[in-house]
Amino acid sequence: MAEQTLRAWLLTDTPSSRRHAKLSALYQGWLSFRSNTMAMVGLGILIALMLIAAAAPLLSPHDPFVQDLGNRLAPLGTEGHILGTDSLGRDILSRLIYGARITLYIVALVALIAPVVGLLVGTVSGYVGGWVDIVLMRITDIFLAFPRLVLALAFVAALGAGIENAVIAISLTAWPPYARIARAETLTIRSSDYISAIQLQGAGGFRIITKHIWPLCISSLIVRVTLDMAGIILAAAGLGFLGLGAQPPSPEWGAMISEGRRFILDHWWVATMPGLAIFTVSLAFNLLGDGLRDVLDPKAGE
Amino acid sequence: MALSEENRKGRDRASLPPWVKTTALTMGSIAVTMLGLLFVTFIIGRVMPIDPVLAIVGERASQSTYDAVYLELGLDKPLVVQFAYYIWDVLHLDFGTSLLNARPVSEDIARVFPATLELATLGIIIGVVIGVPLGVIAAVRKGSWTDQVARVVALVGYSMPIFWLGLMGLLIFYGILGWVGGPGRVGIFYVDVVPSVTGLILVDAALDGNWDVFKNAFSHIILPASLLGYFSLAYISRMTRSFMLEQLSAEYITTARVKGMSEWDVVWKHAFKNIRVQLVTVIALSYAGLLEGSVLTEIIFSWPGIGSYITTALLSADMNAVLGGTVVVGLIFILLNIFSDLLYKVFDPRAK
Numbered sequence: 001m002a003e004q005t006l007r008a009w010l011l012t013d014t015p016s017s018r019r020h021a022k023l024s025a026l027y028q029g030w031l032s033f034r035s036n037t038m039a040m041v042g043l044g045i046l047i048a049l050m051l052i053a054a055a056a057p058l059l060s061p062h063d064p065f066v067q068d069l070g071n072r073l074a075p076l077g078t079e080g081h082i083l084g085t086d087s088l089g090r091d092i093l094s095r096l097i098y099g100a101r102i103t104l105y106i107v108a109l110v111a112l113i114a115p116v117v118g119l120l121v122g123t124v125s126g127y128v129g130g131w132v133d134i135v136l137m138r139i140t141d142i143f144l145a146f147p148r149l150v151l152a153l154a155f156v157a158a159l160g161a162g163i164e165n166a167v168i169a170i171s172l173t174a175w176p177p178y179a180r181i182a183r184a185e186t187l188t189i190r191s192s193d194y195i196s197a198i199q200l201q202g203a204g205g206f207r208i209i210t211k212h213i214w215p216l217c218i219s220s221l222i223v224r225v226t227l228d229m230a231g232i233i234l235a236a237a238g239l240g241f242l243g244l245g246a247q248p249p250s251p252e253w254g255a256m257i258s259e260g261r262r263f264i265l266d267h268w269w270v271a272t273m274p275g276l277a278i279f280t281v282s283l284a285f286n287l288l289g290d291g292l293r294d295v296l297d298p299k300a301g302e
Numbered sequence: 303m304a305l306s307e308e309n310r311k312g313r314d315r316a317s318l319p320p321w322v323k324t325t326a327l328t329m330g331s332i333a334v335t336m337l338g339l340l341f342v343t344f345i346i347g348r349v350m351p352i353d354p355v356l357a358i359v360g361e362r363a364s365q366s367t368y369d370a371v372y373l374e375l376g377l378d379k380p381l382v383v384q385f386a387y388y389i390w391d392v393l394h395l396d397f398g399t400s401l402l403n404a405r406p407v408s409e410d411i412a413r414v415f416p417a418t419l420e421l422a423t424l425g426i427i428i429g430v431v432i433g434v435p436l437g438v439i440a441a442v443r444k445g446s447w448t449d450q451v452a453r454v455v456a457l458v459g460y461s462m463p464i465f466w467l468g469l470m471g472l473l474i475f476y477g478i479l480g481w482v483g484g485p486g487r488v489g490i491f492y493v494d495v496v497p498s499v500t501g502l503i504l505v506d507a508a509l510d511g512n513w514d515v516f517k518n519a520f521s522h523i524i525l526p527a528s529l530l531g532y533f534s535l536a537y538i539s540r541m542t543r544s545f546m547l548e549q550l551s552a553e554y555i556t557t558a559r560v561k562g563m564s565e566w567d568v569v570w571k572h573a574f575k576n577i578r579v580q581l582v583t584v585i586a587l588s589y590a591g592l593l594e595g596s597v598l599t600e601i602i603f604s605w606p607g608i609g610s611y612i613t614t615a616l617l618s619a620d621m622n623a624v625l626g627g628t629v630v631v632g633l634i635f636i637l638l639n640i641f642s643d644l645l646y647k648v649f650d651p652r653a654k
Contacts, residue, residue: 141331142338147594147628147635150612151342154628157616158346234463238598241465242613257466261602264469265477275466283461 029295039291045284053100060094064251073267084269086259092270095251096277102252103281106167106236106245107229113171114228115221118178123209123217125179126186137183140176148173149235156244163252166245170235174228181224185217219296227289230282237278253278324647332640337389339632344388347625348381397626402618407626411608415630416501417487418600418607421527422592424504428531429538429592430585436535437542441550442569452539459536464595468529468602475525483522485604492518526603533595534588541584542577549573579649586642590635 011028015021033039052059061080068089076084083092125136155169189195195208203212239245240254248255253274260271355371363371376384391397397407440452475482483489487503496503496510504523507516549555550573558568597609604610608627615623 138334139338142335142342145335145636145639146339146342147590147631149594149597150628150631153597153612153616154343154346154624157619157621157624230461234461237463238465241463241598242601243617254463257463257469261469264473268473268477271466271469275463275470278463278466279461282463283457286457286461 033291033295036291036294038287039294042284042287042289042291045280046288049100049281049284050104052097053104056097056101060091060097062091062094064090064094064098065249066090073263073270075267076269083273084267086256086270087263092256092273095256096253096273099251099253099256099274099277102163102246102250103233103236103278106163106170107232109164109167110171110174110232110236111225111229113167114174115178115225117171118175118180119182119214119217119221121175122179122182122184123186123213126183127190127205127209127213133183136179140179143173144176144180146173149238152235152239153242153244156239161244161247163246163250166236166239169239170232174232177228178221178224181220182217185220186213189213189216223289223293223296226285226292229285229289233278233282233285328640328644332636335636335640336633339629339636340389340392341385343625343629343632344385346628347621348377348384348388392629397629398622400615400623401620402615402623407623410611410623411626411630413501414606414608414611417503417605418593418596418609420502420504421523421599421605421607422530422589422596424523424527425530425592425596426534426585426589428528429534429588432531433535433538434542434581437539438546438569438574440539441543441546442565444547449543452543456536456540459533464529464533465598465602467532468526468599471525471529472602482525483518485522485602487522487606488515488519489522522603526599526605529599530592530595534592537588537591538581538584542581545577545580546573549576579646583642583646586638586645590638593631593634 009020010024012020012024015024061082068085070089071078071081071085072087072089074081074085074089076082078084081091081093083096086092086095121136121140125133125140151173152166152169155172156165159165159168189212195212198208198212236245237252237254237257240252241258243255243258246252246255248259256274257271257278260267260269260274264271355368355375355377359367359371372378376387379387395408397411399405400407400410403410436452436455440449443449472484476484488495492515496506496512496515499506499509503519504516507513507519550569555568555573558572559565563572593608596605596607597613599605600607600609601613608631612624612627612631615621615627
């Protein structure tokens, strides 16, 4: 009964306060998102991934770093090692579970850096206009025209291998699309009446950008970030595979594939399992991104 | 104020034929973008390493060697001058010498590039031949099972790590089934059998009339090329579908159907004709993407192309080779980008 009234309160046509209206809009978005089965599957996988990463020490049957050379390259279904062991006898399942932490760490860092840089460049460019706009957009275009993976490779070559440098390299090549989106949004928002109204009230550029333009750019950026996450995971795994991302003995999924590559013909599971993990997570991000786009930005759908 | 300025500009422009302006703008945009690329690689090569001299001579070099290299690199000059020298060198296709084999980087790149070109070209052919019809059918039969299959194919393509799929392909088609040749461009008995004319082994073998080599080379290239083809197919089929949907909902299509035109003619002679320009743009872009995507594929298949070259150089800290390779891939990428842009402007009157 209480739930029923909460539902009615959320679905009301006449919200009683600003917070009420916000919650109501959020709930209706959730309802339409929930009806998208594939998006819910994606969300489910990602929540599971976060839980697994958080509870890694509890869930993993073995220490991911402990070697057992007497039991190396054990096949699938071995007693105590469901997914087998790698070339140093480490339990693959445990390494996959701990690898979830690294994947989430990379995704979170890139998702924090790239869109924020893009948002800053795009909104300033769109709001200030004139020369600033021309210069910033020219720089954005230049970065957009670069081959991303090759440039990231060159960056990592100069900075040195490692997770943090891989994150910086990926972010440096990932921000331009966000700047484009933020600029386009800013241009439409800037010419609207309510911006003129607050300008007349004496609001400065800083206040207008941070309080009135940013909030409206966020939803399209979130969609784009979610859709890009799959690509970011693949890029990070690619760098790891090349030995330029996370360094051994870290259980990064891309690095694990590279390790298993040497035994691919005789001990296929060593490289197969981490690949399945990467595929599952990036698929989940793609499904979630598609669903979010339908809810937040219905026009871009078809 | 803004309006009158716009008018004045408009009058100035009117005195020149439009193609002059377009060409000038395009050339300018190419120049600026390339300058940007060179600036970034310059920063990566000269400014980011803590000491570029040490990167070359190593830590145990004597002071006199160090000083000689320091002067040779022009590090005593201001950065602007160094950058100008760098541009000058690149314009003369001088990327320095490889630290590994002491040969000019440009020669190395000229040697490995045909392998990448051959792989990416076969890849894009596969992607277009399958991707375009798939996209058209998915659009015509929207919501049918064909459409669903096309959707899943694309979704999996977007989510799959290319190097892992390559490994799995190698495991299944080479390791278990034995249908294709293994890593490398040709089997060991066929190396250097045909004279290298174009550097593209399939073409060279055909020119020489040596069909054994051709067959062997084909069995080696087909798996990596299909892999690249699959990734371009995912993108091409999705774009084809959405372009076609846009056309099929237009009123002239209804008119054509009302006239009693056959569905085949409506789809291929009317709707498809109108998406050709957009499609070529998409194909050019995915071709550029394949040149880049071949980096990881080449590693998996031990393909001696530019991707393998850059990565090998990277792992042995051969900065000249890395940056030379990056500049070449970057330039091709930029040119293809601009080419697709230009094509759009020239052939689609609406873009003017």
